[in-house]
Amino acid sequence: MRISPYLDKDCIKIPLENEKKHHIIQELLDLITEKYDEVDQEITLQSLLEREKIETTGIGENVAIPHARIKKIQKVYFAFGIAQKGVEFDSLDQRPVRLVFLILCPEKKVNTQIGLLARLSRFVHDKRLRKKLLKCQNSQDVIRVFTKYEDKHFS
């Protein structure tokens, strides 16, 4: 499963404006809801925050992947942002987060969600990829970095 086809240039923000976990989740969600009417802001935010309560999505190494399965959406939505300063995200390694991926999946597409989370969490363990992402200046850079990485490692 490739990540790059899910990247949407309008749902990538560099740098993120907020500096708090919940605000950053909201900020990334806004990118999606501003473009796609089927994503309900309130319900989705609630689901994302509920998921954070189970266990943090700050997986360490300056990366967080907030995510949720949502009943009334028909496709996968993906947003990405880079925080200029590290953000406190209750991360497993206590380190501040800079790279934030937000994933929304239709409720019944559990296997898609598992595949995306598994692939993405493996990706971001690669220090070289994280370094390249941190250097990105805009959404085109992000899409290019991901596409190139996937072409090289998962073609």
Next chain:
Amino acid sequence: MKLIIIFLNKIEYLDDLLSAFLEIGVPGATILDSVGMGHIVSHDIPIFAGLRDFFAGSSPTNKTILMVTQKDMISKIDEVLKDVTGYDQQTGIAKMVSLPVDGLFGFDR
């Protein structure tokens, strides 16, 4: 000869199952403590914690039973497993596979 692997999720059946195996002449087996992958994924890898409901059927503890046996014992073992656990009536109780064995070393002849 065959290697039979039984994945027993409902471990409360273990004692009865082993007694029943002895009754039909199974001379021995190796029993391993095991854990379903879904349980480990959703409880030990935090990014998958949100999928605990999806993996709810994955056992926190199960038993893996290994035994080498004559081919003609397979149907008897299957019958015993059905009789004791009802695994053919309901999913999630147990699974069984049999594999061909192409060498035996260290076994009593």
